[in-house]
Amino acid sequence: MTNDQILSLYRTMLIIRHTEEELARCHQRGLIHGACHTYVGQEAIATGVCSHLTKADTVFSTHRGHGHALAKGMPPRELMAELFGRATGCSRGRGGSMHLFSPEIGMMGTSGIVGPCMLQACGGGYSAKLLKTGNVAVAFFGDGAVNNGAFHEALNMASIWKLPTLFICENNQYATEIPFSYASGSPSVAGRAAGYGLPGFEIDGNDVVEISRIAGDAVARARAGEGATLIECKTYRTRAHSEGMGDFTYRTREEVDAWKKRCPIARLKAAAPAELSAAMDAIEAEILEMVRDAREFAEQSPYPEAASATKYVYSQTDAGSTPESSPMRPAAPSPPREISFTQATVEALAGEMSRNPKIFVMGEGIGIRGGNFRTTPGLYNLHGPERLCDTPICERGFVGLAGGAAMTGTRPVIDFMFADFILDSIGEIINQIAKMQYMSSGRLTMPVLLRGCVGIGHSAATHHSGSYHTLYGQVPGLRVVMPSNAYDAKGLMLRALRCNDPVMFLEHREILTAKCHVPEHDYEIEFGKASIVREGTDVTVVALAKMVPVTLALCDMLQQENISVELLDPRTISPLDTVTILRSVAKTGRLLIVEETPPAFGLGAEIAAQIADSGFNDLDAPIKRVNGAFAPTPYAPTLEAAVVPTEMDVALAIRELVRE
């Protein structure tokens, strides 16, 4: 190792140490508003690993991430300002200690949730592989993360797809206060690598030179296409888990003192050639000044404008759009070009995949097989296994990966087959994918398309029939799309594939084969624009997905009873087009919301609240809902039929509403 390399490592470790100690002091003085997890004692690991990374390589980190950010090149000013909650912070004040984003330098974020960073690093690796950039992705995580399913799923995916990814386990021996010796059946993390067919190394985490050597080899292997490496660094944090927390309920003062003596910085200084001593002193003085300046900068920086609190929930940029403007579906030519709902989505996906090489599809059976629901037929032969990637059954794993891939420049399409399976990955979607754009102040975009089948029918029973769309509708950052016909499906799918936001694209299984006229040309349907399926004057019915054709089928019958129904299909529930609904209710004075799913906190409740608020004086009757039963989906046909609204239920509700 050259003197320059030694001084560089020393310098980075010292930046981390002095910044952390200053942050600890600031925390004690109440200048930091939230949590503060310091990296003191573990500096060698981030420093050693990051010494091999370029700005284009990516780092995915944990709640103890200050050191990773600084080692990746974040100036102490930006880190401290972030913890001070200032507009000049690395996340512009939206994140704090556990959400440090600086994608410009490959710092892809720290996370308050244990586990996701490993999956996201797989995504970083997947993007690098797909785009052939030669970049590597690194996950830093603690010993607490290795007993989490994400560890297993990440290492397995990295292994089977030979991802250019480093898994750096910082085994500081306590998951908060739970000893690793208690929490793990095996004393070795590195030893687990063999179980995934990966190389694993156990090294002294306080020896920066050794870390640098092993990590250097791992980075080289990754860049050479030889896949991932697991490195377990045995280390110790010498400050409390979080500043201000008591430390000696689970470990002893003696143990902490013993580890303090093994300080990685002192160790490097002691081992360094004597001629570097003066240079090292000079570096220390320079860094003390740098940290003092950082604190001053942070303190003097302005807080973010309160008015900007909801900015960046959705992408500020877009991949271009040519939306259809009319809320009415155009008249079909004669003869119409009739294709099914699924064929319409395939047309959209196939077209966009050939136009945009950043798109890839992941899911179970979407490769050669072409998808359980024929969502990707023929695409594997056109685009190959990397763009049509069959997955192990690990929804959390590949959804987490998709998040990391989107963060690093590709556009994953996750095909869940049945949307029920989404729930296994719900933390990755709600906590990570939906929030990334916001937490990074719009500097990351998250074009993740999550698609799957929903809906009750054909005795699919309760694990193959859930919708949960209203759950997703409650998540800021997600777009939630639920088409009711092939025409809308194509236009909305194209919009989703070009949109820079994460989109939940839910396809009702009972209408997948329903055909209608679908133009061959490329067209997008804007999100948040309801479709007026049928115009009427007496009652407004808002229906979603399969409930749209169910209701439409009744309209002629009701017309004969002199009940003129205006049928609206919101098409997307997030964003929700309340303007069109309000406009319709202003005309009819009556509103019924028809939804297949249970009523509680549902779309009906949301629409009713909004219309009662903004359209109160237009109402000539109470707002009514038709919903499915508040029950899991049963199997037996008799039971199944009893939990979904039928045509008769809807007809009855409309008649009753007109009588109100």
Place this chain on the structure above:
Amino acid sequence: MSFEITIPRLGWSMEEGIFAGWLKKDGDVIRRGDALFELEGEKALQEVEALDDGVLRLMADGPQLGTVLKVGAVVGYLVADGAALAQTPSDSNVASNTIKPVEKAPATDINSMSSGGSPSVRRLARELGVDLNRVTGTGSRDRITDDDVRATARRESEQRPTINSALAAEIIATPRARRAAKTAGIELSSMQGTGRNGRIRERDVVSQSNAAAPSATWAGGQRISLSGRRRVIAERLADSHRQTVPVTLTSQVDATNLVSLRQQFKAAGETLIPAIHDIIAKLVAGCLRQELRLAGRWDGDAIVLPYDNEIHIGLAVDTPEGLIVPVLRNVVNETLLSLAAESSRIIRKSRAGRLSGAEMQGAVFTITNLGSFGIDTFTPVINLPETAILGLGAIRKLAVVASDDRIEVRPMMTLSLTFDHRAIDGAPAAKFLQSLVAAIENPAARLLMSE
């Protein structure tokens, strides 16, 4: 023990009244027969008397001056001394009749909603049109059972008019209807709702507004809201116009002897001189005994004839509040002088707006007089459910050809008899008028014959 104070039905067609204020205060000790409150009913402002003893308890959300109330609506309670109103409804078996439990509780009572019952109970409730919030559960943990729903449905079908009345005691209108009414300048209180439980909907406002189209398009001038009495008059006259087949016969009568009879009373030194309409009422009663069908009351599938000694005759009286018809009872049996005293009393009372409901009921025939306004003939409108009405014209001195072909000056009067051709044909009606003419031309003989 408590008693509900409800809006009484003051006339046979009365559905609602306008509350005109309490005559007693909350907490007053009330004896049976005490006047409790004033109500503007079908045709008059009237005092409503207590039917029971007790301490008056008024509801916080009770009626205000001018509130339109359905017959049967509860406006207060008479409770045993010391009892509080809060306990009253639960003490009472007829609590469901009160405005409050029906109106207010369902919307806010979360407990009663949570005890809603099983899906099958709900379905049953839906089928029977029962609001579960009105059902008291008797199952475990107060759950509502099928039987509870059925019992409520039975009870409510028996009490339907009362419950509907109670509901309508306050104006229930949709927001859209309120806005439409405001725009059209229409009072919601003047409207019947066609929605659930009488809820006023936009269409009700629109139809009302269309009916009042001239005022909607004619911007100027003062708007006078219809009083309860005006509305009752309007409805009753419209009903008569819709339901009857009116034919009016007119005939001139020589009033020489009639006028002379009044002179004779004066000459005899009577202080109370019978009015023309008193004498004619007495004569009409005599003629009606001969042709009772003209005194029949139309009753759907039957005509109900009065007993011939129970001929009550209504007198149409013009009052500042509108037309009112007090009733002269037992005209056949009463002497002319006592009739005159009674008619003078009820007419005075009518003009003071103090006529009781009973004093306006039971007429079998009505006499209306426009003669004092110089009118000769007109077409009176039958006062349902009566069969005929007699209009009296002015008495004028006219040149008439006497039986010996001489031209003489005689006081003449025209009678206008409108009869319902559904109930009686032209010939018997004409015969009646003919006999009446004869009676009026020789009143003394007729009167003495009937004494």
